[in-house]
Amino acid sequence: MKKLIVVVLVLLVVVACGGGGGSNTPTGPRDTLVFAASADATTLDPHNTTDTESDQVIMMLYETLIGFDRDMKIVPRLAERWDVAADGVTWTFHLRDGIRFHDGTPFDAEAVRRNFARVMDPVANHKRLVLFDMIDRVEAVDARTVRITTRYPFGAFEPTMAHVSAAIVNPAVAEKFGKDFGSAADRASGTGPYRIASWKKDQEIVLERHDDYWGEQGRTERIVYRPIPEAAARVLALEAGDVDVISRIPSADIARLEKEPGITVTKTPSVGMQQFRFNVTKKPYTDVRVRQAISYAIDRRAIVDNLVSSFARPSTGPLTPIMRGYANLGEIPHDPDKARALLKAAGYPDGFKTRIATTPRYPMGVELAEALAADLKKVGIEAAIDVIEWGTMVTYWAGLPPEKNPQEIFIMGAGASTADADWGLRPIFRSAPTNENNYGYYSNAEFDRVIEAAMRETDAEKRQQLYRRAQEIVYLEDPGAVWLFDTLYVVASRAAVEGVTPSPLGAVTFAHAVVR
């Protein structure tokens, strides 16, 4: 009996010491970081991606020749230097030596050529084909030199080459799987700092460190992407410590999380903005004065200060300040009297009835429509609201001719994935017969002319002047949208997490992240 008591006492002492020691001695960084995504990736093929949840995994697996740094400056990646000839169309990229794909295959100029052949193949018709429309040909000059010739001098060529869809995939693997490349863990191979270990659809994607990476090694062994679609559940998972990092946080929770000890919230100025577009083919939006009236009728300050203050700044133009080519045109003032006068001049002294289409997919999407309707009511416009779920909403934006599109005013989140004025203005406001990208059928002859000239202008200053003019036109002279606010990209993480890289493109990556 005595013996037993002694044994128990000794055990207790050991356990107590062990416990104390465990909590006092740092155990070093954890080997796994867990990120709660709002949805699973749809594809890990950079040539076919159009959604952020896929992009941010792709950005860990693959790399571009040149890339963006945190301030959206162009920096070298797979290419160590590059230059453009005096003709403005011949670009030469000098590739880094000694880079290998995840399966050990060397990366070279031929791989680059085969990548562009793949993404630009009209038969395969990958989703990002149109992004590289300006490229005429891509040649491998020697093993470490690539020459890309554009069909015309293209001012936004560098940001286009830094776009996630210009990422270089392992051509042998891509050619083997064709359209199915990027659809499973064994069908994705790049040069990035992490490689894919497993992918259980809608459950988790596990990335592991690529030990042969040419650049700075990842600090965490495994990065896990766990989709949690319900925003409130994501926040709870972070607070409970089940996950280390989350994004797409409900706006009302942001302020609360900021005050919570143990949690760090970072806000990054982004390319994203929230607006409501006009279908300019629908009466009365054919009249520019009606669109201007609506622009003046909205109290943006009240909306930004009260409804979305935790993640928004008032719009100061049709692009956001971080974008190349942005012009600060100032906030549009709230002026109901001017709005009424414009309506009167347009022949609607008593206002009119209209419909606003919105979707809860955008943060505060429904509330924004309600706030808009309340402001419009004050100038005599009766707006009914249609809350439409995302799947239906996108069918209205899928290349319909105007007569088949019933929408009048509709919510729209915009954000050019090249962070450049060209992609931020040209596809969405240049005249087009159907609405593949120009969802509201916006059409302005001067805008078309200016935007076309700007696209071919390589002189930085002239280019900036042309884009400024284009922005003046579409912002308020002949408004294409009700500009509301620029969005901040918000990421929340456990305080123990360091080195998370939020991008102004609204994606977060973990190449240098660590959990202490």
Place this chain on the structure above:
Amino acid sequence: MSESWRRLASDVPALLALAVVALFVGAALLADVVAPHDALAVDLASNYLPASRTHLLGTDHLGRDTFSRLLLGARVSLTIALVATLAGLLVGATLGLIAAWRRGAVDGTIMQAVDVLLSFPDMLLAIAVAAILGRGVMSTIVAVAIFSVPIFARLVRASAQSVVGADFVVASRAAGASATRILLRHVLPQCYAPLLAQGTITLGSAILFASGLSFLGLGVQPPDPEWGAMLSRGRELLRSSPLGAVAPGVAITLVVLSFSLLGDGLKDALDPRR
């Protein structure tokens, strides 16, 4: 009947339920008078206010008074439930009467159609209706009505079957009364008691169902207040501003539970076998 009333009066849960229902019906009827604020008035500068003397349940995203919206929402929810239940009852009872009266192939066809309807998952059916008719109050009513048809049809058929062979029915037939007259004057009254009980229960599930539709964004459209829609919009703010979701949630629970209890009470009270 007085015996039934006495039985109901001694059923405490049912009486409590009746009181709650009366309270909400009163609120719905008098929403304009009782509501302290305009339920649709947007005032962004005073959004997310906590409960206070001026705003009993605080304010929502847009600075609208949650209490006033709850009252107006009661009107919307109860109206949808009442109209839809009555429509379902009318169609269901008619089908049940015809099935019981004609028997044979007609009975078989009607009841099989009803069974098919019953086998559809409720929400799927409602989403289909919303897809066809477009979202809004009208399609919500139609969806809820369709979903309540089968139960009334079965109930009326079962009750009617037990009396179509009864002597007084045979007698009025012999006296030359028309089928319509017999069904409406003699057969239908035999179904009143179970219909009243079931109708009350269905009102409750209709509210729940309509709220579910609005929660999914298929029902009542903003800015009109409806409990399910309020719950849906308030849910995201559950942690920071809980009243916006808790208030409509409690209202739905209370009313649905009350209708259900009241229906059960009525069923017991009106049961002739007791």
